[in-house]
Amino acid sequence: MKIKNLAALMTLAIACASASAENFNTTVTLSPDGLGNFSGPFAVTHLGAGAFTDTFNFGSFSGPVDINGSLVTIGTSAPQDIDFVSALLNGVAFSFTKTSIGGVFEARERGGLASTRFAANVPLLLTVTGRVADGIARGQSPAASYSGTLNLLPQVSPVPEPGALSLLLAGLASVVWVARRRSRAESAL
Amino acid sequence: MLTALLKTSALALTLALAAPFAQAAPIPLALSGGPTNYSATFSSNKTAAGNFSDQFIFGLGGQGLINGSLIAIFSQANRASQQIVFNSANVNSLGFVSEPDDIDMGDVLRVWFLLDSLASGDLLLTVNGCAGACDGVQQRGSPISASYSGTLNVTRTVPEPGSLALALTSLVALGGVGVTARRRRL
Numbered sequence: 001m002k003i004k005n006l007a008a009l010m011t012l013a014i015a016c017a018s019a020s021a022e023n024f025n026t027t028v029t030l031s032p033d034g035l036g037n038f039s040g041p042f043a044v045t046h047l048g049a050g051a052f053t054d055t056f057n058f059g060s061f062s063g064p065v066d067i068n069g070s071l072v073t074i075g076t077s078a079p080q081d082i083d084f085v086s087a088l089l090n091g092v093a094f095s096f097t098k099t100s101i102g103g104v105f106e107a108r109e110r111g112g113l114a115s116t117r118f119a120a121n122v123p124l125l126l127t128v129t130g131r132v133a134d135g136i137a138r139g140q141s142p143a144a145s146y147s148g149t150l151n152l153l154p155q156v157s158p159v160p161e162p163g164a165l166s167l168l169l170a171g172l173a174s175v176v177w178v179a180r181r182r183s184r185a186e187s188a189l
Numbered sequence: 190m191l192t193a194l195l196k197t198s199a200l201a202l203t204l205a206l207a208a209p210f211a212q213a214a215p216i217p218l219a220l221s222g223g224p225t226n227y228s229a230t231f232s233s234n235k236t237a238a239g240n241f242s243d244q245f246i247f248g249l250g251g252q253g254l255i256n257g258s259l260i261a262i263f264s265q266a267n268r269a270s271q272q273i274v275f276n277s278a279n280v281n282s283l284g285f286v287s288e289p290d291d292i293d294m295g296d297v298l299r300v301w302f303l304l305d306s307l308a309s310g311d312l313l314l315t316v317n318g319c320a321g322a323c324d325g326v327q328q329r330g331s332p333i334s335a336s337y338s339g340t341l342n343v344t345r346t347v348p349e350p351g352s353l354a355l356a357l358t359s360l361v362a363l364g365g366v367g368v369t370a371r372r373r374r375l
Contacts, residue, residue: 031234031334037270039334041232045221068271068296072260073340076305079226080256080342097291101304108258112291112298115264143222147230147338149261151271 021052021132021142028056028150036154042126043147046082049133058124058150065118066153069094071111071128073146076104078136082144084109085129092116111148117155126150215244215313218341225345227253231314232338235273238321239329245314252346257303259285259316259339265295269322270333275301276317280308280341301339307346314341 030038042056071094075081083106087094094111101107118124133142220227231245249255259278263271278285283306291298321333 031236031336033236033270033332033334035270035332035334037267037334039271039336040234041336041338043230043232043338043340045228045230047222066264068262068264070260070262070298070338072258072300072338074256074258074302075342076254076256077226077344080228080344095293108302110258110260110288110291110298110300112262112293112296114293114296115266141222141224141226143220143226143228143342145228145230145340145342147232147258147260147340149232149336149338151262151264151267151334151336153264153267153270 020050021046021048023052024054026054026056028058030058030150030152038152039149041147041149043145044128045143045145046132047141047143049136049142051131052129054128056126056128058126058152060121060123061152061154063120064155065120065124066115066155067113067118067124067150068115069113069126069148069150071096071109071146071148073109073144074107075144076101076107078133079140079142080144081107081133082109082146083131083134084111084146085131087111087113087126087128089113089116089126090118090122090124092118109146213244215246218245218247218314220247220341220343223345225347227343227345229341229343230338231341232336233316235320235333235335237329238269238323238327238331238333240319241317243316245316246311247314247341248311249309249343249345252307252309254305254344254346255280255283255303255308255312255341256305257285257314257339257341259301259337261299261335261337263297263335265297269327269331271335272297272321272323273299273335273337274319274323275299275337276319278303278314278316278339280306280312280314283308303341 024044028042030040032038044054071087073082084096094113096111098106098109132144218229218231220229222228233243261273278301285301285303288300320335321327
């Protein structure tokens, strides 16, 4: 009897774990402003219940970039509820604030990525994980959305190139040389 | 010839002056899902500083409960380029409500929510605000790169079995009254 229960429990556990929402992989093109800065929105609508791992590919940039970002969702019933688990931009985590409405737990969720510097020529990949429509009643179909924005500011490379460095050294050397020659000429008088 | 040219340029100038105040056509939003629960997202990217009034249109095809979210972020050091100020956001006459700004180091997260409200028919979402420094100093139209985005959920409301039964009962009762009145007259 006990063994039967255990087997039933295990089957149920496996069935629950395999309930999975669709995973979306989106390429996002950020809009330039003509001054070298970029910005853009991104969004997903899930129509299946369960766990999801969505990715957003923002491409790579030739110099280091400072990026900040936002994420938001609202769901006041199980079919429209999204629970964020994590959001990582190349491993850097968004921080979340979650509040309930009435009896609905974590109905409002917002996430922010404070300005962070990312290296040049590295593909920028945002990975969002979470769950859709937890506790949905049998026969109901989910429709749940989240959206976000990303701002990107290119930064000047902090390390000067070898050419620029040698030019700087040559310039300094010539200034020193001229100064010494002057002081020698003055002492000769 | 010259008069025609002058007239054309005067017309062009009038149009150019009128243009900043012209409202762009509402952007249609597609609701996904069904038959009871629907969801949609909306967004805008701003590449020029100044005030905006964005409109998004969607149809409910009946009565429903609607809620929504709206978000943007900017770094205080780059306010002139990244900031979005929301003045109001409405679905018809139903208003989004602002949350206090979330400040994380130098970054400000702005969030508005529309809590469950009853709506029906064709709906117009209007987002009013300003992009950029919004300080009266920055020239309108200066290049910026700012964005906002948001979500909308709709739950179609169907009459409950109880109220449906009540409606049917009253119809039958009315019919009965009619029949009795007719019999009496006869």
